[in-house]
Amino acid sequence: MSLQFASLGSGSRGNATVIRSENALILIDNGFTIKETERRLQQLGHSPQDLSAILVTHEHSDHIKGVAPLARKYQLPVYLTHGTAQYNGISQLHDLHEINLHRPFAVADIEVKPVAVPHDAREPCQFVVSSQNKTLGVLTDLGSITPFVIEQYRLCDALMLECNHDPKMLATGPYPPSLKQRVGGRWGHLSNHQAADLLQNIEIEKLEHLVLCHISEKNNTEALARDSIKTIYGENKTLHLADQEQGLTWLAI
């Protein structure tokens, strides 16, 4: 087994990605209650006891609110930046690892590269993980695409990519003006078009699985996200989706 991944759910009401290698099972973010996490993990054939570590991208509640309760109940190590660690309740955890954004680290046989992203949090990052020469990029919660992001996500074997909103739906949708500005701004979230642009700029010839995630329930539709991406990715290739309720079942690379 090289690398497998799944999603417990993705969207503004909670995110969690689970990654499995020969010797490790890691969770990236957890925006779910303990009960929901247990239920969703069980559907994927695991219990939180199986987890080797939780990695956290940033302190927005859809990513962090379930981290400390789960880490406390199951005595799990937590990896995050100094900025993200300022979130309430995190600093009291007994097995806390403050990561250096510019330095890769390992959890058992999974190599983790943190990637700094432009997003309106204290010290946000995303992760590129590899094991046995297979690489998965996880990229959500960023408002713009930087040269550094393009460089770090080149030549992935699998990619989970944010397709947050359709700009027209966001503009005419129900959000108050300040939230529209935040979501569509340079430190907010990727639109379908920005996600397609990113795909055009990273080299995707090795890409076996592309998963669209963090899709807004109010400002986007699955069809619009798929349409934008397919023009770049190819009409005939399978596009996976991680949604809020069902997440995504295991994919292997």
Ligand SMILES: [Zn+2]
């Ligand atoms: Zn988010």
Ligand SMILES: [Zn+2]
């Ligand atoms: Zn966020």
